[in-house]
Amino acid sequence: MSAFDDLMQFQRETEALGQIAGRLGWDQETMMPDGAAPQRAEEHAAMSRVLHARRIDPRVGEWLEKATPVTETDAAQLRHIRRNFEKTAKVPADLAAAIAKTTSLAHRTWAKARAEEDVAAFLPVLSQVVDLMRKKAVAVSDGANSYDALLDDYEPGMTGETLAAMFDALRPRLVALREAILSKPAPAALSQAFDEAGQLALSQKLAKAFGYDTDHGRIDKAVHPFSSGSGLDVRITTRTNPLDPFNCFYSTIHEVGHACYEQGIDRDYLLSPLGSGVSMGVHESQSRIYENQLGRSRAFTGWLFGQMRDQFGDFGIADEDAFYATVNRVSDGFIRTEADEVQYNLHVLLRFDLERALMAGDLAVSDLEAAWNDRFKADFGYAVDMPSNGVLQDVHWSEGLFGYFPTYTLGNVYAGCLNTAMRSAVPSVDADLARGDATTATQWLRENVQRHGGLRTPQDTIIHATGAAPTEAPLLDYLETKFGDIYGL
Incomplete structure (x- = not known):
């Protein structure tokens, strides 16, 4: 040999x-x-x-x-x-x-x-x-830079300085969009309880609709939803909340995005360095495009509305258009994983700045809760009410995952670029999603991103799929167009 x-x-x-x-x-x-x-x-x-x-x-x-x-x-x-x-x-x-x-x-x-x-x-x-x-x-x-050394574990080649510049470009338009939306009347919210068995049953349908292979995976419950494994054994978790079934449904779709990336990698790469996702930013691009650009689209929520009516009966939302607005409702909230698309990245930017300060020694752990609460009040305009809604809400720091948080927003940026390229290449995406069929979208992602695993660098993976270097512009344009339509801006 x-x-x-x-x-x-x-x-x-x-x-x-x-x-x-x-x-x-x-x-x-x-x-x-x-x-x-x-x-x-x-x-x-x-x-x-x-x-x-x-x-x-x-x-x-x-x-x-x-x-x-x-x-x-x-x-x-x-x-x-x-x-x-x-x-x-x-x-x-x-x-x-x-x-x-x-x-x-x-x-x-x-x-x-x-x-x-x-x-x-x-x-x-x-x-x-x-x-x-x-x-x-x-x-x-x-x-x-010591923080860059940790960031490199999750996004090889990326630096905190580069991310800070990207995030600085995101923040003004996100804040302006948030303020414009919150000045308008909010769509109706869900106002009844949804039984756990029904949520889990529908989450199984959603996983199947997005191509999750349960012969090589399984769905369990966890406090913090996650995906685990690669190749022939890729498992996901979700969680339920009787007053918020979207938490279950979109956690499931999100984790299916991660899992389908791992399941979609060329089997020739099995148990090799190329046999898993190339970076957490690219990984997050898959989970976020599954969850948001596909799962929260007007086309797919129209299908989901019918599925919820079949599962739970009349739940107080009049029609598909009203349901689309409810799914994409922008409202105050503390929890990153439950945040709407407009505000989600503001949650990530908070964590990015705090963990950089922790690693640099500019912020003591004993001062972390106060720093979190002060920053949250400044960014969102209201105070954290309890630690599980604040500094204790995420599992990442307990597991030593410093450098991980910024890849969530980087994944959103990548997803914005991929969504633009995918819809240009596959005009039938919305027609298929309206039937609850995400196959054309997920096949494009599998062919252009997922099957290649770690073959290319993270940036080159996105360039190969889209034909251009990633920037924040497609994500911001998508958000302004989508929510401008929903809220009549």
């Missing part, structure tokens, strides 16, 4: 172990008994040590020196392995294990603190997580 073949066989086993580690996380979020948390933390730490050792195995360096790529795919595989090898080698094994163990424990502490509205119970372990992530950032950055 050649050095390249030896390397790829070794990498295949490493990828398989990574999938097992991911399954531990899925179980922790969905089915693990509370009392198992200390043992699960040890299990996470053990897996982290094994994976860390494999990723910096000296043989990987030797194989990389000797391996000769023959195809574009070979070159891409080596690019990913080399990047991961060099970054991982900079992180001491004890630090990697400490991060895995501490974040596993922190996750359970966060869940309990959130349920009990007890910020003080969470801050000590969050301080430990922040300290560990600062150490990792310093180790990886080689003296460069």
Whole structure:
């Protein structure tokens, strides 16, 4: 066997172990008994040590020196392995294990603190997580910007400065649109309870409509919906709220977008560096375009209206047009994952600025809640009423996912670009969505984005699909057109 073949066989086993580690996380979020948390933390730490050792195995360096790529795919595989090898080698094994163990424990502490509205119970372990992530950032950055080193884990090649410039361009038009909308009468809101069984039954239909393959996946419930796995085993979760079935429906569609990306990757890339999404920004582009540009479109909500009438009977919304406005209703709210398209990115920008300050040492963990509340009041005009609606609402920081939040808005930017290109290439999208059939849209996304996995860099993935470098303009134009129509602006 050649050095390249030896390397790829070794990498295949490493990828398989990574999938097992991911399954531990899925179980922790969905089915693990509370009392198992200390043992699960040890299990996470053990897996982290094994994976860390494999990723910096000296043989990987030797194989990389000797391996000769023959195809574009070979070159891409080596690019990913080399990047991961060099970054991982900079992180001491004890630090990697400490991060895995501490974040596993922190996750359970966060869940309990959130349920009990007890910020003080969470801050000590969050301080430990922040300290560990600062150490990792310093180790990886080689003296460069430490936040960029963490961001690079989720969006390779991206920098905080580039994102800040993009977000600064987004903010004025988003704020102006929000203010214009809130000056108008709001569409009717849902005003009755919707039973959980009915929500879950319809969410199964929605997952199928968007192409989720349940022979290679499953849908469970979790506090914070997520997608897990790649290749032949891709699982999603959703959640229910009796007064807000849209939470269930659009969480499901969102996570199906993530899952379909993983399920759609070329099977030749299975258990290789190319066999998963190329970045979280591109990943989020799939979940957001499924959820919003497709799932919240006038065409698809017309079909969904009929499905809800079949499932729940008359629920107080007169017709398809009124239902479309209700689905896209812009209103005050605290929760990022429940936010409308206009305000969602303002939630992300808040978190981006706070976590950059935490990593830079400009914001102490003890001051985080006050900083969050002050920023939220400034951005949204009203005060946070309780911690679960504020600093405790998201799971990410408990899991050490610093650098992750900005990829949500970057994903929206990518989705805006993809939506423009897709609708130009496939004029029948809305006619098909009106029948509850998202196939033409999802097939275009699979062919132009999903099947390629990690073959190209994130930016090149979007350029390949759309023919142009990504900018925020298509997203802003889409939002202004859509909500200008709904609200008569």
